[in-house]
Amino acid sequence: GENVEQHPSTLSVQEGDSAVIKCTYSDSASNYFPWYKQELGKRPQLIIDIRSNVGEKKDQRIAVTLNKTAKHFSLHITETQPEDSAVYFCAASIPGSARQLTFGSGTQLTVLP
Amino acid sequence: GAGVSQTPSNKVTEKGKYVELRCDPISGHTALYWYRQSLGQGPEFLIYFQGTGAADDSGLPNDRFFAVRPEGSVSTLKIQRTERGDSAVYLCASSTRGQGSTNTGELFFGEGSRLTVL
Secondary structure, three states, X not given: OXXXXXXXXXXXXXXXXXXXXXXXXXXXXXXXXXXXXXOOOOOOEEEEEEEOOOOEEEEOOEEEEEEOOOOEEEEEEOOXXXXXXXXXXXXXXXXXXXXXXXXXXXXXXXEEO | OOOOEEEOXXXXXXXXXXXXXXXXXXXXXXXXXXXXXXXXXXXXXXXXXXXOEEEEOOOOOOXXXXXXXXXXXXXXXXXOOOOHHHOEEXXXXXXXXXXXXXXXXXXEEOOXXXXXXX
């Protein structure tokens, strides 16, 4: 089955700086890679996703890049703000897989004011 | 409501007791998932329903865990003879797309049910 590794487990940045979180996956058949943000005690919420037919996707201050050859993908947050502080999870999905998503172990991002 | 609703939000029980956790998905979503999230970890797949049937229950840890979705909407996760290791947040998610879809749909999560087994 799919295995997703995520690092770092914790990340602290100064407000205004950029943050990068990286994930690797094991199954080359995976074709969908979402990122979820989970604030303390809240539900995970999708913030951006990318499919395997593109290498990069951007939405305002967040972007995701995908390297299919190396089987890794990354989340980039620019101009970080205190409200970006949360746990971020990457995930991967194999087409036709009923498991839908295999998640990484999460990155606790803290943006220091 | 507009989102996935889960009840109870918190459940404290004693070892050996029986527990039911309820999930009310977004109206019209045919796919429903249960995940378990332990402290400091990502959600871990338990079971997936497409309509009324459990299409994949391979994530259930053992036969003490069971889930139903009799009318293709609300689902109940049932845990028998609870153990301290069952303590976690149980997340339900729903989606418009599921198994066999060529384009994976976004999962919409509920707030979760926090289970504590004493």
